[in-house]
Amino acid sequence: MRISVVGAGIAGLSTAWALAKQGHQVILFEQNTIPNPLGASGDHHRIIRRAYGAGSGYGAAISEAYDAWDELWRDLGSNYLDARGFMAVSREEGDEAEDYLNGLREGGWPCEVLQAGAAAERFPFLDPDTIRYAFVSPEGGALHCRDIAFGMAAWLQANGVSLRQTMQVTEVDPVNAAVTTADGRHIEADYVIVTAGAWVTKLFPGLASDLTTYRTAVVYLDPPDHLKEAWRHAPVVLDVGGATDGYILPPSGEGGLKFGSGLHKYENPDADENRAPVEGEGETIRNLFSPPMRDIEQYRIESVVTCAYTFTSDERFFVHNEDKCLVVSACSGHGYKFGAAVGRRVAKFVEHGDFEALKGWMRAEE
Numbered sequence: 416m417r418i419s420v421v422g423a424g425i426a427g428l429s430t431a432w433a434l435a436k437q438g439h440q441v442i443l444f445e446q447n448t449i450p451n452p453l454g455a456s457g458d459h460h461r462i463i464r465r466a467y468g469a470g471s472g473y474g475a476a477i478s479e480a481y482d483a484w485d486e487l488w489r490d491l492g493s494n495y496l497d498a499r500g501f502m503a504v505s506r507e508e509g510d511e512a513e514d515y516l517n518g519l520r521e522g523g524w525p526c527e528v529l530q531a532g533a534a535a536e537r538f539p540f541l542d543p544d545t546i547r548y549a550f551v552s553p554e555g556g557a558l559h560c561r562d563i564a565f566g567m568a569a570w571l572q573a574n575g576v577s578l579r580q581t582m583q584v585t586e587v588d589p590v591n592a593a594v595t596t597a598d599g600r601h602i603e604a605d606y607v608i609v610t611a612g613a614w615v616t617k618l619f620p621g622l623a624s625d626l627t628t629y630r631t632a633v634v635y636l637d638p639p640d641h642l643k644e645a646w647r648h649a650p651v652v653l654d655v656g657g658a659t660d661g662y663i664l665p666p667s668g669e670g671g672l673k674f675g676s677g678l679h680k681y682e683n684p685d686a687d688e689n690r691a692p693v694e695g696e697g698e699t700i701r702n703l704f705s706p707p708m709r710d711i712e713q714y715r716i717e718s719v720v721t722c723a724y725t726f727t728s729d730e731r732f733f734v735h736n737e738d739k740c741l742v743v744s745a746c747s748g749h750g751y752k753f754g755a756a757v758g759r760r761v762a763k764f765v766e767h768g769d770f771e772a773l774k775g776w777m778r779a780e781e
């Protein structure tokens with residue numbers, strides 16, 4: 416089949432990869448370059464971890480995610496996962512970190528619980544007076560997104576996929592499997608797959624009732640000298656406890672120490688707007704992390720990066736089928752780790768056409 420894929424974030428790259436392996440003729444459109452630094456997949460690193468809340472279903476799906484990454488590493492000839500493990504910190508009874516711990520225990524996945532003093536001894540950036548406990552798991556780490564995007568783009572090109580970078584699709588015609596580009600081309604295929612991330616509602620405004628676009632930002636920090644060594648060896652921090660909804664990626668690959676918090680996001684229907692960091696934004700994000708981090712004011716702001724992404728109301732992944740077109744949105748702030756697996760599942764759907772099976776897997780209800 417001739418298949419057009421619109422959007423080359425991790426979902427589009429992976430879909431093109433899996434389709435090409437099945438022998439399809441693929442054109443991949445990207446409005447920016449690959450990787451697009453403004454896309455959700457364009458930052459340096461993203462967390463992969465098995466911890467999800469009890470009963471979520473996504474925790475079990477991580478086995479397939481790992482399997483898909485392994486297949487990709489074999490194809491690329493390089494492994495872009497820094498498997499440094501992950502940790503989380505609980506500060507209040509029933510907080511998200513505790514929920515993650517319960518999910519790990521439910522699945523029988525490995526983890527080690529450290530009481531406050533022992534946690535601060537192993538991870539000196541923690542203030543032991545502000546935490547209940549921490550837990551550590553060896554399964555997880557940081558995926559190096561930019562290396563993955565460069566590696567995949569090279570693989571796709573070498574394997575016959577037509578990459579159209581800096582070519583924006585302005586219209587999708589699902590009935591005729593056709594796309595129109597900003598420079599006036601009209602390209603017909605047998606099928607179209609839209610993986611447009613936070614820009615999807617520009618092409619399909621009707622999906623705004625299912626997908627809400629948010630703007631957030633992350634801050635890259637230079638830690639004080641006495642904590643640099645601790646961060647160099649730290650696992651990724653999935654959650655800092657309490658209501659902060661905060662996560663941390665230690666320096667890994669080309670990416671520096673990064674702090675991000677779900678509290679910092681706001682609705683932003685146009686993903687191209689509000690993309691410049693505002694005065695003081697880095698300090699605002701950084702300061703959300705005390706407690707439980709000690710000496711927070713000694714972390715120097717290096718840069719602030721804005722991000723755009725979509726959420727569904729229940730934070731499960733979304734697919735929409737319309738004539739000869741499939742729209743895929745695997746995000747809600749946790750989709751990168753499933754990228755390669757999503758691509759494989761979408762490519763399988765093109766063969767078997769069982770939409771309910773695809774939807775069930777995307778929603779982790781399988």
Ligand SMILES: Cc1cc2nc3c(=O)[nH]c(=O)nc-3n(C[C@H](O)[C@H](O)[C@H](O)COP(=O)(O)OP(=O)(O)OC[C@H]3O[C@@H](n4cnc5c(N)ncnc54)[C@H](O)[C@@H]3O)c2cc1C
Binds near residue numbers: 610723
């Ligand atoms: C701050 C933040 C932290 C996150 N942390 C994690 C994490 O730790 N772990 C995790 O698993 N997930 C995480 N996520 C979620 C993860 O980043 C996303 O689920 C994933 O990157 C989404 O990939 P995507 O390909 O669907 O979208 P995107 O990466 O946004 O890709 C969409 C692409 O489509 C292109 N495009 C859009 N419209 C058009 C058009 N009309 N024509 C041509 N091209 C177009 C865009 O330019 C873009 O490159 C995080 C997200 C954010 C924002």
